[in-house]
Amino acid sequence: MSPTLAEEGLTIPDAPSEPGEFERSLRATRESGRKLLVAYVTGGLHDEWPDVVRAVADAGADAIEIGIPFSDPVMDGPVIQEASELALRDGASPVTVLDTLRTIDAGVPLAVMTYYNLAFHMGHERFASLMYEAGVRAAILPDLPLEEVGPWATAADPAGIETVMLAAPTAPDDRLPRVVARSRGFVYAVGLLGVTGERDALAESSLVIARRLKAITDKPVLVGVGVSNGQQAAEVSQVADGCVIGSALMRRVVEGEGPAGAGAFIAEVRAALDAS
């Protein structure tokens, strides 16, 4: 007889019914009539990364995802792969990134985006509490799908870390509600079949997944993966509550545009969202 999920220690706890701090902040912003903009910044990339975080916050990001670089980022395309590799070469680790994060007063909610092995290796409780102490309130672990999230969520929920779940275009209708129910902070709608990276045009699939999610939840629905500029951000936010911008921002940082260039780009996206 195959053991049950409970016997394997894999039970998925129900998400707490009350939204956490991160989600409350996004909900409040949404209620003010503003489209949500979340920016992704690779932690530990060059010494200037804290300034990139501040610049992006000042330019109008409503929350920031800090990437803790991992050696094998399977959900990431070439730009974030390169950013991660460079940061690792500079000595970035979960500890250095979170330590530095404590010193950054960005003034917006912070999430961490990384891969599960870093949490597993450190231990779920310790990783969650280190994040919390660094001011982080949400976590995105793209290689930890619903079926595997139990042990992590069991530690993260009581530690005040909201685990954001990804909802993909491939999910059948009976799966999406379960993913949404377990998602905290916001629901990360994966805009297309593929890894992170810039695309010339907004994928039709991003509108479809946003529509499917908006129909079943009042949690904030943000589209990420493939949203590359202000125009695409505005287009997808006609349906979604907002979007996540990662590769388009990190390409500019990798190419040396610095905090000023990063801030200018986010300001541009902000303006496009506000004008829509």
Add this chain to the structure above:
Amino acid sequence: MSLPEPSSSGRFGEFGGRYVPETLVPACQELEAAFREAWADQSFRDELDGLLADYAGRPSPITECHRLSAELGVRVLLKREDLNHTGSHKINNVLGQALLAKRMGKTRLVAETGAGQHGVASATAAALMGMECKVFMGEVDMERQALNVFRMRLLGAEVVPAMSGSRTLKDAVNEAMRDWVATVENTHYCLGSVMGPHPYPWMVREFHTVIGKESREQCAKLLDNEIPDVVTACVGGGSNAIGIFSGFADTTAELVGVEPAGGAAVGRGVPGVVHGMKSYLMQDEFGQVQEAHSISAGLDYPGVGPEHSHLSSIGRARYEQVTDDEVIAAFQLLSRTEGIIPALEPAHALAWISRDRAKLAGKTVLLNMSGRGDKDVGQMMEILG
């Protein structure tokens, strides 16, 4: 006589699971259902058995190594997977997966490869079945296995260098998974070992149990007490090893996997999660995956299939390590004594027998000769001068 199925979450003990991006979860679920259904369908089994016999040349013989045995003082038998079409055990798995992919309506295969043997086997199956095939291979491996790159292209496959990280097998797996995330609707990921997310470790094992089944029957005829004292195989991801172990798991035979010292996931790793599975993994103090270093591109991998982690933790199998120099010596030893040029991967298992021959004196050891050395002679020519 076979190894048990994993749990419903795809675990062997605490190892395994399905740690994949959400986009791939439905595809893994569909694959599991399709495999379960096909594997219970006699017509699928018959079709696969037909291909294994008429196309791949099964059953593979067992060769008794008289001169080698005399030299080592250990009775050595080789299960000759090197005589299969395309030159290694990899064809067993690939024919199974390609048939299954077709049955699922997929038109395209994507694969990773280290030494190129799995890539060649995938390209071969794709040619046979009229499917498109794209193979990711670390840039470093493309150099040391240039002949296999040419073979794959000749067979009509597209070979794409993996340029990130260590530019070896680990990075080829990353690239193949990224491709699959983008193409999952028409593409099957033809994974080359007993690793990755559920159902791969189980499915790939099942496709290789033919090695163990044949060996068990052959040994019953060949050996007075029917069962060898030791069954050994090299371990990269662990597919050829699990294939032969599966035939002897319920016997008194000692099961010994041999890892390269520079890529010893069981020997030097701690539990971790990468490439969709929880297993022993070589990693640094923070959980960053370390790069493996081995003379053999096929074993140059910092992880290992989850069932090996389980077999090790329950003590049913044990895992030894050998150095590149020991492998080079074993490569020459078998060539000289038996007229069989082994691939560098199974030369690892022989290197262990040779090193531990005093402890093994008088015993009968069955070694899975997982592949032939044609692909490696260029590299060895440079090393040996």
